[in-house]
Amino acid sequence: MNKFRRIGILTSGGDAPGMNAVIRAIVRKADKMGVETVGIIGGYKGLLNQNFMSLTPQAVSNIINKGGTMLYSDRCPEFKTEEGMQKAIENCRLNNIDAIIAIGGDGTFRGATDLSIRGIPTIGVTGTIDNDITATEYTVGFNTALDTVVEILDKLRDTCESHARCNIVEVMGRDCGQIALLSGLAAGALAVVIPEMPFDEAATIARIRSAKIKCKRGMLIVVSEGVYVTNEKNERVCYGELLKEKIQSETGIETKFVRLAHIVRGGIPTVRDRKVATQMGAKAIDLIMEGKSNLVVVEEDGQITSKEIVFALTTDRMYKNMLQPGDLDQFSEEEIEEMKAICEKRRAEIKELYEMVGDMTI
Ligand code: ADP
Numbered sequence: 500m501n502k503f504r505r506i507g508i509l510t511s512g513g514d515a516p517g518m519n520a521v522i523r524a525i526v527r528k529a530d531k532m533g534v535e536t537v538g539i540i541g542g543y544k545g546l547l548n549q550n551f552m553s554l555t556p557q558a559v560s561n562i563i564n565k566g567g568t569m570l571y572s573d574r575c576p577e578f579k580t581e582e583g584m585q586k587a588i589e590n591c592r593l594n595n596i597d598a599i600i601a602i603g604g605d606g607t608f609r610g611a612t613d614l615s616i617r618g619i620p621t622i623g624v625t626g627t628i629d630n631d632i633t634a635t636e637y638t639v640g641f642n643t644a645l646d647t648v649v650e651i652l653d654k655l656r657d658t659c660e661s662h663a664r665c666n667i668v669e670v671m672g673r674d675c676g677q678i679a680l681l682s683g684l685a686a687g688a689l690a691v692v693i694p695e696m697p698f699d700e701a702a703t704i705a706r707i708r709s710a711k712i713k714c715k716r717g718m719l720i721v722v723s724e725g726v727y728v729t730n731e732k733n734e735r736v737c738y739g740e741l742l743k744e745k746i747q748s749e750t751g752i753e754t755k756f757v758r759l760a761h762i763v764r765g766g767i768p769t770v771r772d773r774k775v776a777t778q779m780g781a782k783a784i785d786l787i788m789e790g791k792s793n794l795v796v797v798e799e800d801g802q803i804t805s806k807e808i809v810f811a812l813t814t815d816r817m818y819k820n821m822l823q824p825g826d827l828d829q830f831s832e833e834e835i836e837e838m839k840a841i842c843e844k845r846r847a848e849i850k851e852l853y854e855m856v857g858d859m860t861i
């Protein structure tokens with residue numbers, strides 16, 4: 500008989516296209532294994548409020564193609580407290596929830612690891628448009644977000660060309676520039692501005708002047724929301740808005756600024772997102788049934804596999820140069836070398852693509 504008979508599923512943090520496909524995969528595969536699934540509505544808040552729904556294979560029909568999340572999502576500060584955590588554990592016991600699969604980003608995985616170490620087996624599945632979990636090559640939702648941005652950039656290109664304008668487009672991604680970088684590359688942007696790479700403003704303005712002389716009319720620049728300056732009131736001001744003013748005053752080219760914001764989070768998931776979502780959802784249920792816990796499902800060298808959540812969170816801190824004293828103490832030499840290799844690979848890929856954007860300008 501299975502040790503796990505009832506598994507809770509939740510989506511947490513910012514939603515992402517493809518989350519529904521993950522839910523569907525978990526429910527359908529669990530059912531094949533004779534395991535019941537229960538939907539926890541509204542992320543960790545739903546766990547604290549005992550807000551549940553039954554999930555049958557029929558209940559997840561017609562969602563593979565839907566953006567958003569049928570289980571809804573929320574942010575829940577109370578869950579981060581020890582009191583909130585104990586309430587969550589108590590609610591799992593009261594409702595016979597033997598294990599949890601948590602779909603979200605790094606915050607969601609921090610919550611998942613806290614549940615795991617307190618005795619509720621939990622597995623994380625990535626669901627974030629940002630692609631900012633360093634230990635995985637891919638997060639569910641990223642490809643759809645890219646397609647959405649590129650579609651909008653293509654539209655802006657038309658009107659920029661007609662009016663000989665420059666358009667600065669700010670895209671989400673938190674402190675990760677991958678959405679800006681990849682969409683900018685694919686849409687033929689004149690430049691991208693991302694937190695991971697130093698931006699040469701003077702060289703970019705010179706490039707705009709030179710492009711104008713060569714009769715280039717429409718110009719696009721994609722700026723990640725993670726690039727900002729802090730003003731005298733200690734408020735964050737998006738760098739894209741400042742760049743717009745600079746380009747306009749220094750080149751005489753009419754320049755517009757647009758913030759895509761949450762538009763990028765919605766929409767029909769692409770084939771890539773539906774495929775990875777299905778693979779990752781199926782892997783998560785496999786891991787639970789093998790008695791595993793405290794893991795996050797990742798893509799590595801194109802294969803769906805898993806890593807310890809603490810490994811993934813520490814690799815993120817290493818990548819962002821934010822390691823704290825003692826962070827690496829629990830890891831073996833091999834694991835630390837693996838983390839370093841993951842970070843180096845990601846940095847090299849970003850650098851290569853960033854330089855390629857510059858190489859493509861006229
Ligand atoms: P994401 O998962 O997309 O990164 P958040 O960072 O907002 O989104 O995290 C989602 C939720 O996960 C939070 O609202 C909170 O309930 C939980 N969470 C975040 N950080 C922690 C933490 N350090 N410990 C426990 N739970 C956390």
Ligand code: F6P
Binds near residue numbers: 604627629671764
């Ligand atoms: O993590 C996904 C994300 O959309 C980020 O790109 C963005 O910075 C953040 O969430 C926005 O959060 P909210 O939906 O709370 O405004």
